[in-house]
Amino acid sequence: MVTSASSADEHLHNIQAVRRKVEHELKLNISVAELSPLHQQRLLYIPRMPPLLRGAFRVVFGDRTSAAYDVEEIEKRFPKLFGQPVVKIVPNSGGPVTIGKKLRIGVVLSGGPAPGGHNVISGLFDHLHERNKDSELIGFVNGPSGIIDCNYNILTSQSIDPFRNQGGFHLLGSGRTKIETEEQFAMAREAAKKCELDGLVFVGGDDTNTNAMLLAEDFKAYNIDTKVIGVPKTIDGDLRNTYIE
Template identity: 55%
Template sequence: MYFLNQERSKAKIIVPSVLQAESLVTKPIPRSQRLSDDVKSYFPHLSHAEVVELAQGGKSAGGPLNVGVVFSGGQAPGGHNVIAGLFDALKRLHKDSRLIGFLGGPAGIINNIHRELNHQDVDRVRNQGGFDLIGSGRTKIEKPEDFEKAKKSCLELHLDGLVIVGGDDSNTNAALLAEYFLANGCSTSVVGVPKTIDGDLKSEMIEASFGFDTAAKTFATSIGALLRDALSAKKYTFFIKLMGRTASHLTLECALETHPNMAIIGEEAAASGKTLGEIVDEIVQLVAKRSQLGKDYGAILIPEGLIEFIPEFRELIDELNLQMADEASHEQILERLSHRAKSLFLALPSPMQQQLLEERDPHGNVQVSKIETERLLIELVGRKLEEKKARGDFKGKFAPVPLFFGYEGRSCLPSCFDANYCYALGMTAASLLREKRTGYIACIRNLASPPSEWQAFGVPLPSLITLEMRKGKRKPVIKKALVDLSGQPFLFFKERRSHWATEDDYHYPGPIQFYGPEEIVNETTLTLKLELAKEPRYVM
């Protein structure tokens, strides 16, 4: 029997030309933007670091390196290729270099639970999904004793470097850990790798986080199939919620790939101050207009974090986060809410009330992913349509189907783009460690070009950091990159969405392509193409 995952494990990775050099050096690139005094106060030892570019040069000889690696946070396709690229690059630097995997996420660093990875371990997971080689976790290294235990683990293992593969919070942790090590006599260098399917870890230098490409294509495959079903059966309206804890990047990308009848972009809703009622009215108008055209079917994409962008919900969640940080009981929390927030809370269906008060995430916030926004919208839209029907203003049928796409996109086989991208990130991390660069994040640029033309950089982590309220206190964090409403991906979508609303200009991307012409299998997201294209109108 043919198994695709077995075939993928043997697939050849395309390595950027610069990373194929026998030896590499890091060349500083002076940056014009300097850190604020507030951020500097947290990173006195790292605050003067410059962006560096990897280039051919230097000496290939050198002693073996001992490097630790950890997966932090949720899974994202391609993580195993970060390990593969890191492992191969370390062995190329010196055959006796060692790669040690910390098990179960950051808790593995704190408790020094680890295993050394060998050729067989790494070969087994090349081009494979998941994080199962060493596991992951959401433990935060935040207490003084956690930092001291992490330092002790690195010293006991004689680590020259530690690679932290994670999202914005995990890479914030990497920056804090690098600063702590420098301040407390630990020579272990710390390098981060940008990981999140949400696509919200990006900056002027970081073009994309790994995993976004695969997750978007996985979700778009299913959305395309549902659109075909809607057009075939002509009786269902799919309300599809898409993962993305805060930002709407996945919803926007999937809309660009599939052309649904509506895609709600949370950032746009926030910018225009839309209320929940106004969003419901827009959906009602769409359903009614399509019904007049004889189309009692369709599809609506909803970002996971939508309710955080709705003003009255944002106020409610902020107040809940603040009160829950004090470990108050549910009764105490409700009593402390403002009148407006409490009124909204009590007006919600009981299941949603419970969801808002459920166990917090590791950062002390409401778990937005557990709030069934798609079902709430269905209920509210249904009520409005019943009212219209009673008045004789709506004579169609409304058969809604709620769906949530999320976990199936986190551990699947990585696309060729993510497989190549992650391998290059691992190799870049190894080169940064060889050069004793600490407090950096590995960065690959020129991603809309063929992989052979990609460029490798190291970006100082503090340059990505700002101060935000967490658990009632201002703390350093990497700011999430939200959808840019003046950026080409959103403008491209905005220009076409009214046509998609009624004309059923559905696109069916089909499964992820792993084999075929390189320009097809290595093709990246439309978001990245539009952001980097010189003539964005001709991307599609």
């Protein structure tokens, strides 16, 4: 019998789905049968990983960036960030897949819930632990106020797994606090230092990514080593550029 590539992929996907179901029953100490049919089906789904991210890769810096308009005003407001190069991820043939250094990465959900928020968290968690099993993912609770108040949880597979592929922002909660005052920035700096964050990931829309930019500018001005990253999450289509559809 000749098996097509598509049917073979489907068979492998089904095997992985059954394995995921068993893993969930063991890790969560609950029966998957107790969950709703929709919850069960979402848990069994395994997102496809871009081939580039499955193995070793490296970062390549490209051309200097600019703004689409109000260039002088934006450069004046963000003197530390403006003009940073485009960053590309490319395969690193023969390079190590693991990262020797233990990383501590913070993540925060902000603004209105949108699909994919929980899978950003689970993807971060999986990648960190595949590269170094001792790395930690720190979830700040109830939006940016969790950073200001240093209110967080150390995320584990037990806490993350029930939310894989699920909608909403229930794992961490969300909020719309804007980091604006000098006191708030100072408290955020202290939280980054206290948690020894190598990176801080904001998941949200235009307001959230503005928060991320302001905080990144502040961190650079005060020589805080934490790298700030914004992940676009919006149902409004208001975060568009050459690299975001």
